[in-house]
Amino acid sequence: MKTNTRFILLTCLLLCFYACDRKPYPQSLIIADSLASIQPDSAIALLKTLEDNIKTESESTQMYYRLLCIKANDKAYIRHTSDSLILLVLHYYIEKRDERHLPEAYYYAGRVYRDLEDAPQALDYFEKAIETLPEDANYRLRSKIYSQMGTLFLYQKTYDEALKMFRKAQKCNIILKDSISMAFNLRDIAYSYRCIDQYDSSLYYFQKAFDIAKLQKKHSLITIVQSQISSLCIELGKYDLARQTLQPALDSLDIRSKSGIFSIASELSHKTGHIDSAIYYYKEILKCGTIYAKQAAHKGLAEIAIDCNNPQDALLHLRQYIQCTDSIHKITDTETVRHLNSLYNYQVREKENNQLKAENEKKQILIIYIFSIGLLTLSLSFAYLQYNRRKRLQLSIQLKQLQQLQKEQYKKSALFIEENKRNIKELKYKLQQADQTNKVLRDQLKEQIELTLCANKQAEIKLARRKQASTILLKSEIYNHIQKQLHTTKISKNLLSNNNWKELEDAINNTYEGFTENLRKLYDLNEHEYHVCLLIKINISPIDIAKLTMHSKEAITSNRRRLYEKVFGKKGTPKDWDSFILSL
Template sequence: MKWPEPLLIIILLPLYFLSCDSKPYPQVLQLADSLANTCPDSAIVLLEQFKDSASQESKEAQMYYQLLTIKARDKAYITHTSDSLILEVLHYYEKRKDKKHLPEAYYYAGRIYRDLGDAPQALEYFFKAIDVSSACMNYRLTSRIYSQIGTLYLYQEVYDKAHDVFVKAYQYDILAKDSISITYSLRDIGRTFSTLNKVDSAIYYYEKADKLADKIKNINLKRIVNSELSEYYTKLGMYQKAYQSMQIAFEQINTINLAPRYCTAARYYYHTNQLDSATYYYTQLSLMNRYSYKAEGYQGLGYIARLKGEYKKALEYLDKDLAYTDSARNIIQTETVRKINSLYNYQLKEKENNRLKDMANNQKIWNIIFISFLISLILIFAVYWQYHKRKKQEELAQQRRIKRMQEEQYNQSLACIEENRRQIKKLEQSLQSAESIKSSLNQDLLNLQKKLIEKSNEQIIAKQEFREQGISILKKSPIYHNFLEAEQGIKIKKEDWQELTHSINEAYTDFTLRLLDLYPMKTIEMQVCLLIKIGVPPTQIAYITSHTKQAITSIRKRLYKKVFNMDGSPEDWDIFISSM
């Protein structure tokens, strides 16, 4: 519950007047300091009201007022836009060697330079804060400093160092007995393990953070942890756990970090073949302001449209995906250049004099141009490499599917039975040899192998008989003869196609599903395959489907190319369909 600002002030102000603290600061500043940690908005209001009076206070009180103003704005997540105020505060506390306030001043200097995009300068102030904080033993502040250092390391993609400092933050959280901060640190450690591709460790720390959030009954923190955990589970294909975490993360929807949750939900529902739900979340992503989310939304919608055979829509979504991907890539390039520029400027400020600064400005421009060009080349190569890699993976996966299907067909064929019979004869000969040397152990093993092969043959024969019975039922069915004897000009109803599909799937177990596993066919392509399967000649297929014979020939040839990734004749496709 968020307390009204005037009420908080009325409640807390008497507590400060009753305290025995002898600090030389006005009580209103002490109250604002306390409010900044829990209700920063109230602290900002209080400090704004005290602004005119602050100018009449001592220099020490004025610096404390400025530090509290920075602190309250930072706690309220108001982005810092200038370093002028903190530099004045730092100069004052450094000159006085103030052991109490200097660590906090260094910490907020780091926060300010982080907002300004100067990561190296921010890190320098965070490390200074660590150096001077040992004297005051403020565990909570020390934990926050290490946490900020770790976050900057993640931003700079220095993942191994990020892990070490997050562990230190976690250790100080334990010393401070701060369960909420411990939970965040566990989550952050899990993040670093995920960036290092250490799956088991990442899941361990995420789940540990989730359990702690549950233990302290912090529902909001539990939702934050599970929002990231569900995304990680989805990436790993652990869909059941992803769903459970996603339900927790989505218990209460708010606009903060909404897009990452939509991403997770969209990917989950897409990979679990819940396309309607996936469509909803991909659509929501496409409406986001950030280009990367828009690109992912349109990409997902394109994949779904392709699965549904809506290729025109799929192309439209793909065009939008490419457009927003290009825009997002431009932003990434700009951000990358900004990071490099930040580091370069920092080094100049520390090492170069004014004369070298003027010379370096020109050199910096050429460096940026070169780096931009180099990054563009790298990105182009990365995109091409990813495309080539994905295409190769798809081809290998297709080959494995075809090989698996061929193996399954062989394992149910007469050839397999004959091969098994040859093996049985060899085993019988081996048994005779084993009997002659009276090796009972070897005889038992050979008899067991023989029984297993005989059992396998019995199963194959049973499956063949079952299949032949199913085919016999199909050939006696009215729907089979309706299509086989269909004359030119006849109009086939949708229900007839559904009945034929069902009958063929009954006779040839899951025929259409096995086809779709190889290639996501359009309706006309599937109809051609169904008619080939029951032996309808191409000419008859043409007028049943209201297409030309040349079109049917083209479809058969194209399907062979798509499935086998090589050229083949229409007859090759017919042979393949007949063998399924």
């Protein structure tokens, strides 16, 4: 009731405002235009009441009405499903050379083709909208166009172009002094920097977006920015800061943001060892998350079940994870085909515009293109499916080998020894409590105690040998030679020769049996990657690794992060990879 009352009052005020102003269009259309940006639902309702009367109006009025219908639907987030109406409006304004409405018509043509997932055509229309806008005028429309272009470039992973567009949009918003739009733009700039691994810049712009959103008390934007800052902090291993920034977002959840925020919260809880919280958030994701979020949730729950020695739950979640993965692959395949068709349709339209006088030749070219693109689409789809099958199989084998290796390493660790000591203590207590007459049970308990003591003894011997061998390695000739090379002032392209690398490899394998074999089972390392792993194994710092391998520190950091993702099939930090190498 309140909404209807406000709509009536606003309409009356606008009618009074425009009553004395001479316009070429009916006042009702001018009111609908004004309502479209602030109350699109009301604008749609008003335009529907005018539908019959518009048919008797002039052609210019009818075209303006159609443009407003497209505009109102767009503002109300109603997805465009056809280009027929906008093309009719656009061609009219092109023929009339209407400087007032043509830029806006081009803009909404771009919006329509974006909804139709035809990115090349959408970008083409956005560029034409910019070209037809007068210089130093209509900064609000200019800002929207640049933002839309930036978003399309972002989806196509052309991040440098996306940053250019978002910065141009930001200049317009600064001129307009539009704080809310500035905050959204800063968020987009921050996300673009994150995509190209410039994390300091990303955090800087996220913080600026947060400050503006907080100042404007825009709670929905505050929640979005806080959750993205938290996600970035998790990626950088800054878990305390991630928790601090995520908590306000968790306290003010809405339905649309649940999936994303719960995904971040579950990842943070899992990585920081808060297993109960991780399980809670994973289960919440299964209720309301996207297919991508549910895939990650089932994987996380499977890992927790494995860690808790619960094979039934682990198997259940692994099956669900595989089902989600298959669904995602189907979506990806559909999007790939749609993208190819979109590119094809754009090329066809361009050729049609440039070859209007050669109809027969054009038809032949069209047939060839249809056949070629169809064949290419089928070939790419088949190749993509085969590639995904091989990749999934390879990842499955790799994860099994990794789990087996981690299990073997655990049996040589101090944690394994401590666990066995607790088991022995528990078994001895059961032996004391056992009935003296139950000889079979007592013999079984004694046998278990002896086996556990034996396993512990072997683990202690292996652990002691490992520590002793590690000490010997750090006193070896090759280690001393490496330290000497690090402190040399002599400039040389190769601080370590091939013989030095071979000597280091032999020394490490003699100290840590099967190091190279176990590493290469998990991933086919190139020479540089292998050298980095060897140096990590003897506790050489990243900056010194960069010096010894003649690479930048940033390249070494990126190399370690990439290796972790390749081996574990998930994102991790460079330190995660270092910890894994040191555990081998």
